[in-house]
Amino acid sequence: MPSTQQGSFTLERIYPATCARVFRAFADAEAKTKWFAGGDRWALLERRFDFRVGGSERLKGRWPDGTISTFDATYWDIVPETRIVYCYAMHLGDRKISVSLATLEFEGAGQGTKLTLTEHGAFLDGYDDAGSRERGTGELLDSLGKSLAN
Amino acid sequence: MIKTVHATIVVERDYPVPPARVFAAFAEPDAYRQWHVPNGEWVTNRFAYDFRIGGELLAGFGKPGESRYVNKGRFEDIVPNERIVSAGTMHDGDTRLSSTLCTIELRAEKGGTRLKLTDQSVFYDWETPEDRRGGWTEIAEKLAAFLQRDAA
Numbered sequence: 536m537p538s539t540q541q542g543s544f545t546l547e548r549i550y551p552a553t554c555a556r557v558f559r560a561f562a563d564a565e566a567k568t569k570w571f572a573g574g575d576r577w578a579l580l581e582r583r584f585d586f587r588v589g590g591s592e593r594l595k596g597r598w599p600d601g602t603i604s605t606f607d608a609t610y611w612d613i614v615p616e617t618r619i620v621y622c623y624a625m626h627l628g629d630r631k632i633s634v635s636l637a638t639l640e641f642e643g644a645g646q647g648t649k650l651t652l653t654e655h656g657a658f659l660d661g662y663d664d665a666g667s668r669e670r671g672t673g674e675l676l677d678s679l680g681k682s683l684a685n
Numbered sequence: 686m687i688k689t690v691h692a693t694i695v696v697e698r699d700y701p702v703p704p705a706r707v708f709a710a711f712a713e714p715d716a717y718r719q720w721h722v723p724n725g726e727w728v729t730n731r732f733a734y735d736f737r738i739g740g741e742l743l744a745g746f747g748k749p750g751e752s753r754y755v756n757k758g759r760f761e762d763i764v765p766n767e768r769i770v771s772a773g774t775m776h777d778g779d780t781r782l783s784s785t786l787c788t789i790e791l792r793a794e795k796g797g798t799r800l801k802l803t804d805q806s807v808f809y810d811w812e813t814p815e816d817r818r819g820g821w822t823e824i825a826e827k828l829a830a831f832l833q834r835d836a837a
Contacts, residue, residue, distance in 0.1 A: 624761055655805030
């Protein structure tokens with residue numbers, strides 16, 4: 536019997552960079568590749584990136600324990616330097632574990648940029664997230680910050 | 686600039702027919718088209734509905750002859766007779782009003798079906814979570830009337 540558990544979280548980061556630069560870290564394939572990946576021991580299997588309303592993105596890779604994860608997103612709203620909204624499904628192997636709606640909002644904060652990420656998720660069929668999505672997303676936003684420093 | 690609003694809206698409703706009948710009202714384009722808009726005076730003027738995982742839907746509706754509102758979406762997950770997850774964007778003309786992750790769950794209960802709809806949305810423009818809740822409540826009522834007609 537399928538089960539579904541909904542949840543939401545919000546993360547904020549302030550980056551010492553312009554809105555244009557932070558927005559570009561999501562909008563440009565090369566800039567996004569610097570931070571949106573699984574780390575040193577993760578192997579990229581497939582990458583697609585079509586950043587436009589109605590466009591889609593895929594990031595598929597293999598983790599050290601052999602698990603293959605797939606991120607499949609569709610972009611629903613893009614307002615340059617202001618907002619990005621996308622829906623994504625996550626698969627672990629053949630199993631779909633979640634479908635989420637993510638909103639990124641960019642605003643000037645002093646000399647830098649405040650990024651607010653709001654994520655609504657539906658976790659499927661007993662997959663116990665236990666906060667791991669929020670932690671993992673937070674780590675990605677920290678990696679983004681490091682990519683801006685280079 | 687209008688500040689975005691994030692909301693989660695849950696609407697539950699019981700139908701006196703089995704889950705397979707309620708599911709069919711979502712799964713069959715000709716059935717879905719008959720009840721999916723909230724306002725009783727509105728009609729669907731543009732319609733494309735590819736009910737499969739990864740399939741897309743498009744519905745343009747409004748007063749007769751008009752398609753002021755356009756809903757574009759994609760089916761993200763389908764479990765026959767049990768669950769439908771879709772995501773999409775509602776438009777007023779060319780303006781994007783909101784984007785939504787919508788989960789429909791069906792459960793057999795007391796000879797009928799309990800439908801639970803969870804709408805997780807971000808609103809960009811004039812549409813509000815209250816508008817949305819009112820819309821879903823009307824749509825749930827239209828589905829009840831459709832199922833009654835369908836049974837007759």
